[in-house]
Amino acid sequence: MAIKKILIVDDEEPIYTYLQKKLTKLGFHVSVATDGEGALKQALNNLPDVILLDVKLPKLNGIEACKRLKADGRTRDIPVLFLSAKTQAKEIEEGLQAGAHKYLCKPISFPDILKEITALGESGESRLD
Amino acid sequence: MIKRDHDKSLPEKEVMAREEQQRRSLQEYIFQLEESQDRAEELALAQEENLEYTVSLLRATLESTADGILVVDRKGRIVSYNRRFADMWGIPEDALAHQDYKRALAYILKQLKYRDAFLARVKDLCNRAEDQSFDIIEFLDGRIFELYSQPQSIEARIVGRVWSFRDVTDRQRAEEALRQSEEKYRTLINLASDGILLTLPDGNLLEVNNKMMELLGQPPVEILPIHFSGIFPQGEQEKIRPAFQVIMAVGEAELNDTWIKHKDGQRIPVDITGSIVKFDGKTVVQWIFRETTERKKLEEERRKISNLESLGVLAGGIAHDFNNIITAIMGNISLALLDQNKGSSREKLTEAEGACLRAQMLSRQLLTFAKGGVPIKKLISVENLVIESTSFASSGSNVRCELNFPDNLWAVEADPGQLGQVIQNLVINAMQAMPNGGTIEVQGENLLVEPNSNRPLDAGRYVTLSIKDQGIGIPEEFLLKIFDPYFTTKQTGSGLGLATAYSIIKNHQGQIEVESALGEGTIFHIYLVAADQEITTPLKDARKELLKGQGKILIMDDDVMVRDVLRKMLQNLGYEALCAENGEEAIKLYLEALEVNQPFTAAILDLTVPGGMGGKEAINELLKINPKVKAIVSSGYSEDPIMAEFMAYGFSGAIEKPYRVSEVSKILNTLTDK
Numbered sequence: 047m048a049i050k051k052i053l054i055v056d057d058e059e060p061i062y063t064y065l066q067k068k069l070t071k072l073g074f075h076v077s078v079a080t081d082g083e084g085a086l087k088q089a090l091n092n093l094p095d096v097i098l099l100d101v102k103l104p105k106l107n108g109i110e111a112c113k114r115l116k117a118d119g120r121t122r123d124i125p126v127l128f129l130s131a132k133t134q135a136k137e138i139e140e141g142l143q144a145g146a147h148k149y150l151c152k153p154i155s156f157p158d159i160l161k162e163i164t165a166l167g168e169s170g171e172s173r174l175d
Numbered sequence: 176m177i178k179r180d181h182d183k184s185l186p187e188k189e190v191m192a193r194e195e196q197q198r199r200s201l202q203e204y205i206f207q208l209e210e211s212q213d214r215a216e217e218l219a220l221a222q223e224e225n226l227e228y229t230v231s232l233l234r235a236t237l238e239s240t241a242d243g244i245l246v247v248d249r250k251g252r253i254v255s256y257n258r259r260f261a262d263m264w265g266i267p268e269d270a271l272a273h274q275d276y277k278r279a280l281a282y283i284l285k286q287l288k289y290r291d292a293f294l295a296r297v298k299d300l301c302n303r304a305e306d307q308s309f310d311i312i313e314f315l316d317g318r319i320f321e322l323y324s325q326p327q328s329i330e331a332r333i334v335g336r337v338w339s340f341r342d343v344t345d346r347q348r349a350e351e352a353l354r355q356s357e358e359k360y361r362t363l364i365n366l367a368s369d370g371i372l373l374t375l376p377d378g379n380l381l382e383v384n385n386k387m388m389e390l391l392g393q394p395p396v397e398i399l400p401i402h403f404s405g406i407f408p409q410g411e412q413e414k415i416r417p418a419f420q421v422i423m424a425v426g427e428a429e430l431n432d433t434w435i436k437h438k439d440g441q442r443i444p445v446d447i448t449g450s451i452v453k454f455d456g457k458t459v460v461q462w463i464f465r466e467t468t469e470r471k472k473l474e475e476e477r478r479k480i481s482n483l484e485s486l487g488v489l490a491g492g493i494a495h496d497f498n499n500i501i502t503a504i505m506g507n508i509s510l511a512l513l514d515q516n517k518g519s520s521r522e523k524l525t526e527a528e529g530a531c532l533r534a535q536m537l538s539r540q541l542l543t544f545a546k547g548g549v550p551i552k553k554l555i556s557v558e559n560l561v562i563e564s565t566s567f568a569s570s571g572s573n574v575r576c577e578l579n580f581p582d583n584l585w586a587v588e589a590d591p592g593q594l595g596q597v598i599q600n601l602v603i604n605a606m607q608a609m610p611n612g613g614t615i616e617v618q619g620e621n622l623l624v625e626p627n628s629n630r631p632l633d634a635g636r637y638v639t640l641s642i643k644d645q646g647i648g649i650p651e652e653f654l655l656k657i658f659d660p661y662f663t664t665k666q667t668g669s670g671l672g673l674a675t676a677y678s679i680i681k682n683h684q685g686q687i688e689v690e691s692a693l694g695e696g697t698i699f700h701i702y703l704v705a706a707d708q709e710i711t712t713p714l715k716d717a718r719k720e721l722l723k724g725q726g727k728i729l730i731m732d733d734d735v736m737v738r739d740v741l742r743k744m745l746q747n748l749g750y751e752a753l754c755a756e757n758g759e760e761a762i763k764l765y766l767e768a769l770e771v772n773q774p775f776t777a778a779i780l781d782l783t784v785p786g787g788m789g790g791k792e793a794i795n796e797l798l799k800i801n802p803k804v805k806a807i808v809s810s811g812y813s814e815d816p817i818m819a820e821f822m823a824y825g826f827s828g829a830i831e832k833p834y835r836v837s838e839v840s841k842i843l844n845t846l847t848d849k
Contacts, residue, residue, distance in 0.1 A: 058199065064206040068213075102195075131198035134191065153201035156209050 049167040051075045053094035055085040055111070056129070057103055065098065068156055082106025086114055089121045096166055098159070101130035101141065109144045116145035125166055129154070243340040246327060249304060251276045254335055263320075263342060288313040300324060304333045311343075318344045357455060370445070370464035373454060376423060378403040381459055390445070390466060392438030403462070408436040422449045422460055435464065444471050494538045495783060498811025499734040501538070502833035505531040506740030509836040510747055513721070528835070532563070535833050536599065538811070539592040550590030550682055551819045551831065554706055557619050557638055558584055560591055564598040565617065573612030576602070580619040585638050585705035592831070593679045594703075597687075600672040601642045601699050608646025608697060616643040621705070632686060636705035641698055648693040657689065721837060722844040723749040726776030727768065730754045731761035731793060732809070733784045737832070741779065744836045748843070750776075758788025762796050769800070777846055779830070779839075782810035782817060791817060794825045805846050809834075 052069055056062045057080045066076045077092050079085040081104040089097060097115070101108035108128060115121040125147040130137070133151040141149040148162060237244060243260030247253055253276050261271055264286070270278040280297075284290045293312060300308055307325045314320070321341040326333045361382070364371045370387030374380055379402055388394070391406060399405075404412045411434050421428035427450040434442040444467040452461045508528045512521065558580040565576045587594075598617075605615045618641045626634040649657060656662045658677040680687040684704055691697040728750045732738045738754040745752040753768075753775075755761035761780065768774050778797065780790035788796075790808050797804045808821050811832040821829040828842050 058203065060203050060206060064210055068209075131195040131202065133194075133198065152198045153205045155205055 049074065049095045049163055051077070051092060051094040051096075052163070053077050053079060053085065053088055053092060053097045055079045055082075055088075055097065055103065055108070056100040057081060058100075061100075065156070065159070068160075072160070080104075082108065082111040085111050086118075086121075089115055089124060090118070093120070094124060096163055097124055097126045098129050099126050099146070101128060101132050101137070109140055112141070112144040112146055127159075127162055127166075129159070240339075241341070243342075245279075245338045245340075246335060247276060247338070248335040249333065251301065253279060260340065263340060286314050286316070288315055300336065304336070318342060319347045320344075360454070367463075370466070372403065372406075372462040372464070373452075373459045374403045374462065375457070375459060378419065378460075381454070387464060390435060390437070390443055390464060392441075394438045398438075406435050408434055408442055411435075418447070418449060419460075422451060426451045432467075444468055495811050496734075497538045498535075498832040499732075499737045501531050501534050502811075503734075503736035503740045505535075505833045505835055506737075506744055510740070510743055513747060513836065529566070531833065536564075536592070536595060539596060550593050550679070551829065552588040552590055552683075554586050554708055554710055555589055555591050555594070556584070556586055556710055557594075557640055557703070560589075560595055561598055561617055561619070561640070564595040565602050565615075572606060574606045574609055575612075575614045577614050577616045579616065581621065583621065584619050585621050585636060586708065586710045587638050587703045588706045589683055589703060590679075594683070597676040597679050597701070598640075598642070600676050604672065605642060605644035605646065605697070608644050608648075613645040617641070618643070622702070632702055637702045638705050640701040640703070642701075643696060643698040645696045648695055649689070649691040649697055650693060654689060654691060658687075721748065722840045724840070724843055725749050725751075727751045727753065727773065728843070729761055729764060729768075729775045729778035729780075731756075731758065731778065731784075731790070732781040733757060733787065734781075737781070741839070744839050745843075747836065748840050750843070756787070757784045758790070758793035758796070761793055762788075762800070765797060765800060774801075777805040777807065777827075777843060779807045779809055780826075782808050782812065782815060790826075791824060798825050807842055807846065 052074045054062045054065050054069075054076060055078075056065075062078045062080070066078055069076045077088050077094065079088045083105045085097070085099065085103070085108075086106070088094075099108045099112060103111070106114075108130065112126050112128070115124065115126065122145075126145065128141045128146045128149040129152065130141070130149070131152040138149045138151075147166065150159065150162065237255070237257045238259070240257065240259065243263045244255075244257045245253065245260050246255040253271060253273075256271055260266075261268065264279075264283055266279050266282045270282060273279075284294065287293050289312075293310075296308070296310060300306060305326050308323065310322045312320045312322050319342075321343050322338065323341075324336050324338045327335045327337050361384075364382070364384040365386075367384060367386055370390045371382075371384040372380065372387055373382040380399065383391075383399065391399075404415055407415060414430060414433055418428045418430045427448070430447040430449070433445060433447060435445055437443050445464045446467055447465075448463045450461050452459055454461075505528060508524050508531065512524050512528070558578070561578060561580070565578070602615060602617075609615075618639075620639045620641075622637040622639045624630055624632045624634050624637060628634070653662075653664065657673050659674065662674075677687055680701060680703075686700075686702040688700045688702075689697060690700075728745050730738055730741050730745070730752055732741065732754070733756055738756075742752040742754055753764055755764050758780075761778065765775060765778070780793050782790040784790075790806075790810075794804075794806050794808070797806060804825075805827045806825070807828040807830055808817060808824070808826045809830045809832060810818055812818065817824050817826075818829050818831065821827075827846055830838060830842050
């Protein structure tokens with residue numbers, strides 16, 4: 047499936063601004079949420095093709111948000127890429143357990159993020175993982 | 176899990192949190208780095224795009240000029256060129272793509288007319304990198320390019336040279352065509368036999384043709400007037416202004432019988448036509464000046480001829496009366512001479528008679544001018560005629576006449592009056608050619624012309640008469656013209672003297688020729704056909720032998736003086752004379768004489784009687800009365816054909832007025848003898 051709509055969820059302004067700018071320039075429709083609840087709301091409203099999700103978030107952390115997304119039938123199939131500075135094996139495990147497609151560790155370069163998104167689009171089978 | 180969290184020792188938690196924080200910071204830093212990289216890339220991209228744009232703009236500009244442009248570096252290698260350059264020289268792309276300029280140069284050179292000069296010029300400019308250049312180059316195929324070049328500099332450093340080539344063939348051809356057309360016009364106006372001036376509408380001179388310069392006396396250019404009016408003398412200029420206005424209004428104007436001013440101040444008569452023409456893209460006025468000197472001269476000639484014609488008519492009229500008067504004077508003198516055989520008055524009377532003879536000559540000359548006249552030929556001695564005709568020359572002048580005649584000179588049949596006039600004219604000319612005096616040699620000779628001789632004469636016997644002076648001579652260019660009527664080089668001459676001489680000699684079937692050398696003198700040769708007869712009685716002795724006679728003579732003349740003197744002459748000769756004023760009266764007298772049986776022996780009848788019956792009609796009447804009537808026609812009009820052909824009209828003789836008693840005696844004697 048072709049990736050068109052991307053939801054970025056991060057509470058740090060420089061991060062989401064940069065990502066939004068770069069991805070928009072590449073032709074994606076980008077929306078941004080800065081906390082866990084916002085992420086759920088936007089995911090339901092926009093039904094993005096992929097969600098870039100930070101773990102440490104206000105109101106509702108990324109792990110919880112991911113669990114709820116996966117628990118909701120409307121958003122279950124949306125692949126979630128965790129993007130987090132929490133890189134302990136236990137934390138990564140926790141993220142993948144929550145139903146994320148991949149757990150990307152900060153710091154990461156934009157080309158590497160883009161590679162993951164592109165790979166998602168090409169495989170098209172992310173939901174079955 | 177929470178427990179496990181709690182299990183972790185504090186320092187470990189702290190380490191983890193620190194690491195997490197570091198990762199976040201790093202992430203932020205990486206993105207910042209990426210962004211500035213992106214920005215740098217974008218900037219580079221934008222700059223590249225901008226440069227490309229500028230270059231394309233320049234290229235487009237280069238391609239859109241009409242000139243062919245070639246840019247070379249300082250070593251002559253091709254840096255840049257436009258399409259137009261390649262096209263106009265027909266240089267293939269690959270020759271230009273090659274940096275080696277030599278191939279491109281070879282293409283250029285082979286098309287040029289003066290390739291060595293071009294090459295030398297290019298080489299010269301290589302050595303003078305900072306110079307600009309401008310040249311005109313000619314192609315073998317006739318094209319013409321203008322070639323500009325100037326150094327190409329970057330920040331005051333000369334890096335090469337920009338050559339631009341402009342094809343000016345069409346412009347040059349158009350200019351050439353215009354130049355040729357104007358040249359043609361100039362040639363044409365310079366060949367014109369009329370003077371031509373071109374002026375601007377304000378009258379300032381533009382062009383003056385050759386003939387015009389000639390009319391103006393070839394003034395140096397610096398004294399040529401700037402304005403048209405300057406070529407006219409004072410007083411004519413006022414006529415020019417209105418003519419100018421007419422031309423500007425209707426495009427042309429004529430101005431006849433005006434004058435222009437020659438360099439030396441002389442006035443030249445001209446007719447002028449002015450018209451507007453286009454010349455050199457300007458509106459100009461073309462003035463054509465036709466010199467009317469010749470026409471004026473011709474008009475003058477015509478006026479002169481018509482004057483002479485009226486003079487001729489007048490002369491004819493005067494001559495009639497004049498001859499009657501001279502007849503009376505001469506007759507009376509001759510009678511007086513008969514009475515007075517000695518004493519001082521005889522000499523005076525002889526001189527008076529001589530003067531009468533000259534008056535007679537003058538009246539004949541007048542008549543010859545007037546009419547030409549058929550010669551009344553008599554058998555005469557040329558020598559005697561020359562003696563009579565030149566006698567006036569010796570008296571009171573510093574010119575001497577030397578006559579040279581052989582004893583056996585043949586006689587000629589000629590009109591002594593006319594031939595005498597020829598001799599007089601030639602002698603007068605000779606005298607005038609020698610204002611400081613000299614000798615006129617008059618030579619008579621017999622000449623036998625053999626058949627097929629070189630002379631322009633028929634074979635036969637001729638008497639030649641040569642009249643030679645020691646005068647100034649006649650210029651060669653005039654020699655052919657001197658016999659033309661009205662040709663004269665003398666201030667007061669009529670131009671008729673030699674023309675009359677020529678015509679008289681022609682009427683005598685003779686020839687007149689001239690030879691002359693400047694400063695040495697002139698000789699006139701006259702050839703007259705010699706008479707077959709010999710003169711038995713020389714004319715010069717005629718006066719002495721008065722032949723007396725007897726009988727009754729009828730005189731008819733309208734002039735009382737003539738009647739009186741003739742009556743006295745006849746009575747002196749022994750005749751009885753009766754006079755009639757006109758034809759009617761003469762016939763009446765003739766009939767009366769017949770009735771009383773005392774008929775007239777002869778009659779002397781005047782040819783012309785104004786307002787009455789003249790001799791011509793009277794003889795017809797008399798012949799009716801008496802077919803054997805002996806009548807002599809007498810007239811002052813020696814040119815009247817009746818005088819020459821009197822026999823055809825029924826006369827027995829003719830006597831020309833004025834006459835002396837000796838001539839009357841002689842003619843009556845021959846008549847009464849028969």
